[in-house]
Amino acid sequence: MDAPSKEFALAGSLEELKIKGRLVVHGSHRPILVIYDRGRVFALDNRCPHMGFPLECGSVEDGILTCHWHHARFDLESGCTFDLWADDVPICPVEVRNGDVWVKTTFTHADxxxxxxxxxxxxxxxxxxxxxxxxxxxxxxxxxxxxxxxxxxxxxxxxxxxxxxxxxxxxxxxxxxxxxxxxxxxxxxxxxxxxxxxxxxDGEAPRRERAPLGSRPDPAALKRWLRRWANVRHREAAERTLLTAIAAGLSPAELADALFAAETERAFADTGHSLDFINKAFECLDLVGWQ
Missing domain, CATH: 1.20.272 (Zinc Finger, Delta Prime; domain 3)
Known part of the structure; x- marks a missing residue:
């Protein structure tokens, strides 16, 4: 690993880095910031992931790099941010070879x-x-x-x-x-x-998981039940009935028929929004796949 390679670039000597505290490696790649802190060498993208401010203008204390533009703070070793709105900063491997500091100039992931x-x-x-x-x-x-x-x-x-x-x-x-x-x-x-x-x-409770019925009534019965629960606003019963229809293998057309039959008996409920929501839900399933 002593010979230069296309993937690694020379940042400078370790002695120079110790004196200056930080160096910036330029080239065909993105600028890379190399930092010496507490006896270790770190390399990361010089651009703050928030708005691109040069991190070389930031400050380092106790293993934390702070960008002075919006005060985003990053763990030097991993590049992970302490301030989620700023996003993580990419890091790259760094090696010390015969007193020189080399950095890998690619920022990528295996997948x-x-x-x-x-x-x-x-x-x-x-x-x-x-x-x-x-x-x-x-x-x-x-x-x-x-x-x-x-x-x-x-x-x-x-x-x-x-x-x-x-x-x-x-x-x-x-x-x-x-x-x-x-x-x-x-x-x-x-x-x-x-x-x-x-x-x-944001801030909402996740949906509670509900299960289909243990039985598998015929489609006509499920359609009747769904209309009944919609009329009396029994949400849990309506959802379990619909889940049972799905588990029973009803086709998209049969599911649509059952839902729209139940909804159109109360067409003006929720000022008609629920009718639109059902329609959009079916459109969404057509887009992403019914499985």
């Missing part, structure tokens, strides 16, 4: 799609627009299909709010437009849809 999938999950969970924006862009750049991103966001919205929210309606409406949008606008549609779902779920 980019999986990495950005997890980052989107984190962004949605904490309603962090910056993280959502980066994660949507990262997934698209990694070749993830648009429908897969819509599916991830829709599942998050369904699981983390006890009821259909306007964010899921917006996500579905925007997702319907994706086939006719240019790439840049498609990215914005996905970002705004995901952001609205995250905002809907």
């Amino acid at each position: 980019l799609a999986a990495h950005w999938h997890q980052r989107l999950a984190n962004g949605l969970a904490h309603d962090l627009g910056l993280v959502i924006a980066k994660a949507v862009h990262g997934q698209l750049a990694a070749g993830v299909l648009q429908a897969e991103i819509v599916r991830q966001v829709a599942l998050f919205g369904a699981q983390n709010r006890d009821g259909w929210g306007v964010g899921l309606t917006i996500l579905t409406a925007l997702a319907n437009l994706l086939p006719v949008l240019p790439d840049e606008d498609a990215y914005l549609a996905l970002f705004h849809g995901a952001g609205r779902v995250a905002a809907d779920c």
Whole structure:
């Protein structure tokens, strides 16, 4: 490992780094900040992940790097932020060879799609627009299909709010437009849809899991029961009946018939929103897959 390689760049001598405390490596890659702190050498992206301010202008104390632009703080070793709104800063491997400091100039992950999938999950969970924006862009750049991103966001919205929210309606409406949008606008549609779902779920209790009935009544009986529970506003009974219909293998058309039959008897309930929500839920399933 003493010979230079295309992946590693010379930052300077260890003695120089000790004297200066930090060095910046420039090249065809992104600027890399190399820091000497408490007898160890660290290397990370020189751009603050929040708004790009040069981290070389920040301060280091007790293993914590602080950006002076918005006071975002980062763990030097891992690059992880203590302030979730700022996002984590990428790090890169660093080696000391014969008194010289070498840094690997690539910022990447073994599985980019999986990495950005997890980052989107984190962004949605904490309603962090910056993280959502980066994660949507990262997934698209990694070749993830648009429908897969819509599916991830829709599942998050369904699981983390006890009821259909306007964010899921917006996500579905925007997702319907994706086939006719240019790439840049498609990215914005996905970002705004995901952001609205995250905002809907922020601070909400997650949906309680309910189970289908142990029996499998025929479709006609399930349809009658669903109408009965809708009329008397018995939510738990209606949901268990619907879950039973799904478990019994009713087709999308049969499920739609049962739900719309129950809803249209109370067409003006909730000023008609629930009728629209049912329609959008079926559109969303058409987009992301009924499985």
